[in-house]
Amino acid sequence: MRKIYYLKTCSTCQRILKSLPNLDTFELQDIKTEPMTVKQVDEMAKMAGSYEVLFSKRATLYKEMGLKDEKLTEADFKRYILEHYTFLSRPVIITDGKIFVGNSPKTVQAAIEFLSK
Template structure:
């Protein structure tokens, strides 16, 4: 199963969906999650972060207005507070994110997703 956390209004996200369709030679099932409509829970975000690895803020859109307004750049903000902020304000989730075979990557640039098919 391939899961794409997708925003159809984002050109990078649309390009990533196209890349996955082209790379999916085995015709694995693909689930497209429009995360602004179907907001991931805190537990789902934690699982996604574990697959991505790296700092939690890497999976956040730090240039979004909510990020500044909520003071999320403050180093004293805990991971639990960051997860809660993403769950409440899903625009903070970096996009697109593709999950396949227990691994995940952020599709910025979309070519990053090719590593899941190598």
């Protein structure tokens, strides 16, 4: 499976997508217009090692809802990701049994290098 979960309206996601080689071989899912399913989020968490890895603590709602002051469990991370797309650390790139989560320069570079092989 070659899939990218992203936000079409996010300039950072757009910039990263443009930098990826062989983008045309991926299925793209705009998580705002096509919400993620429980199965999809479960599969991502299994590959990433936890729901917390998928969770964006930089999301505006994270601070607005006071979540930064709470002790969140894996079940909480999963629930929030499923409730609102903004809680997914984007983009999530899945290819050849490997997952790359988020937009840190290190993660993006690792994805580009992996896809360039």
